[in-house]
Amino acid sequence: MIEKKVEEINLLKRQIAALNIDQDWDDAFLEKVKVDFTYNSNKIEGVTLTYGQTLKLLKDFVTPQNAIPGELLDLINHQRVLDNVFKNYRAETFSVDNIKALHKELMKDLAQWTDDSLYSPGRFKIFENVTVRSNGKIHSYLLPTEVPKAMDDLIGEINNRLANIDEENIETHPLTIATFFHQQFLNKIHPFNDGNGRIGRLFTNLILLKKGYPPIFIKDVDRKEYLNRFEQSDADFSPMLDFLADRLIESLKLKLEFFQRN
Template sequence: MNDKLKKLYELKNELDYRRPLNQGEIKRIKENYIIKNTYNSNAIEGNTLTEMETRVIIETGITVAKKTLREHLEVKNHAEALFFIEDLKKDVLSEYDIKSIHTIILDGIDRANAGKYRSVDVRIGGATHDVTAAHLIEQEMSDLLTWYSSETVTIDRIIEFTCKFINIHPFIDGNGRTSRLLTNLELLKLGYPPITILAVDRLEYYLALDKSYYRDYEEAYDFYYNCMIESINEYLSFTANPRK
């Protein structure tokens, strides 16, 4: 077994040992995660709001001077989507769930395309390959979900699903944010804490996704394992150790 995957299972066992967490621990973890995840996921896509500004918008609703309406909506929508996926944890992933998450992400930003597959061909900037042609998206998304549900869902299967989704690139905008939310939704179903991909790791993240197009998932596995280890360690730092 991969050493990082083994470490991941050990940390998950430790977290399970400390469960159930008390309400105070859960509140602190969730507040921290929503701000950190929203800031980083939006920053990866070019949102210029700082983490502190993101916190102010989420916690108070106050607007930040000299920042666009779109950037404010990206914060509000992403935070709302994080709460929304909590309600989907008991369901098998469906096309409806994917489109619903995307609808929230683009709410007030691009209502015409929110929750709808793109009808035009696009390219991912910097990618070494094309993404799925618009007329094939419906079928490829159907095939992706059929493949995903055809076997027991594992960490590696979630990572591969994320990569395949990005390489289809089904929406005109919001694919990255939607994919990261889907990853976390599926990790939550397995009992793992959600992860945050940091904006400073954007290049490594993009390179791993690009390689996955050629069915080389090793860098993607490694990248996501690291994110998951970091996330569980962060959760453990917020919780009491019953062995003490």
């Protein structure tokens, strides 16, 4: 039941708060969080580097042999964007301009794009984009002409919801708000020619960060289930909310255990 999971989320958050730690992150823990986030979010998008190779690249600046240049840039740019987000997440605003700015930084190198003609960092899509469901059916996203208004409406809705949070009410809980954004951005609008998944997960987690929660990691072992939940959530995002609740519980437990040990 989602109610029980939200109760557990709130309890874990209170347990972390009770430790009276004067900062959200220990430096070592923060570095692990950023590497894990970068690795997992890019792994979902098909990056082939292992966790060990990713760690060596981002922390020791060791480039794996025979690595694909675009994949290296995906990881390096993602980490740089995360560095900025974690430094400024309290002051970060939810705006269309901010989403475009982070997309521009994330996808700035041509080698990251599978099709040169689609290269458009920081700009909304100019071509239609679709995905193929597991049953073979084509799922279409909004037309390019519909994106600007849809994004304005989405950001307005998110900011309104963030101003009226009640963690004891599932409908107004930060996780529900983050899941709503996640579904609208990725499953309905899909506003960019490429990089939607990484940007969508980044801003989903920014909602959680601003409200005192650690980021959610969607691991490679959960990738198939994650994609299945998209299909199950076309009309009602409850299946994705349930999935992300489990991931948030995992992150909260990881953070609590780390601070208890240290």
